[in-house]
Amino acid sequence: MVASSGTLVGCGLWKVSNTSFDGSGSEVAEAAGWTRMVATQHYLFVLNVLPGEEMFSHADHMAHHPTEGELIIKGEGLPLGRNVRHVEAHVYDIATGLAISTQAPTIELTNRTTGEVAKVPAALMHDVNIGELDLHFGNNVHVAPDSDISVKISLHGEEASVDGHLD
Numbered sequence: 001m002v003a004s005s006g007t008l009v010g011c012g013l014w015k016v017s018n019t020s021f022d023g024s025g026s027e028v029a030e031a032a033g034w035t036r037m038v039a040t041q042h043y044l045f046v047l048n049v050l051p052g053e054e055m056f057s058h059a060d061h062m063a064h065h066p067t068e069g070e071l072i073i074k075g076e077g078l079p080l081g082r083n084v085r086h087v088e089a090h091v092y093d094i095a096t097g098l099a100i101s102t103q104a105p106t107i108e109l110t111n112r113t114t115g116e117v118a119k120v121p122a123a124l125m126h127d128v129n130i131g132e133l134d135l136h137f138g139n140n141v142h143v144a145p146d147s148d149i150s151v152k153i154s155l156h157g158e159e160a161s162v163d164g165h166l167d
């Protein structure tokens with residue numbers, strides 16, 4: 001499966017840079033995070049790996065009105081911390097082009113440098129500013145610095161994987 005660069009809306013990084021990057025471009029962008037797009041028979045997956053994001057429950061959101069971060073629609077957001085990244089998967093039905101929000105994919109991150117494998121709990125959320133157009137699954141996960149990683153995503157038996165480096 002060939003992964004290519006995406007230009008769809010993701011979380012954080014797109015607020016500071018709307019440039020498409022795919023690993024052949026800026027090393028600075030590659031260090032901070034990246035976007036990959038991959039399709040299976042029925043689904044288009046747009047995967048973003050970004051700096052850690054703060055996630056808020058509906059109650060947190062109503063109480064504190066955060067101006068950045070993510071609103072959890074379903075599931076639980078894991079805390080920020082040292083070397084924490086935010087992995088997210090935007091899932092689209094290829095036949096309709098619509099975002100899928102009712103069936104959570106399985107997301108797994110393999111650190112090929114350290115050998116660690118981590119399941120990324122697929123909470124449903126969207127950016128507090130962008131709103132429902134940014135609907136996606138994902139969570140925060142620890143990734144050691146200077147690592148080559150693979151992110152594997154599967155839904156209803158259809159599986160795809162993308163690779164990238166994080167400084």
Ligand SMILES: [Cu+2]
Pocket residue numbers: 011053070086087088125126136137138139
């Ligand atoms: Cu997110």
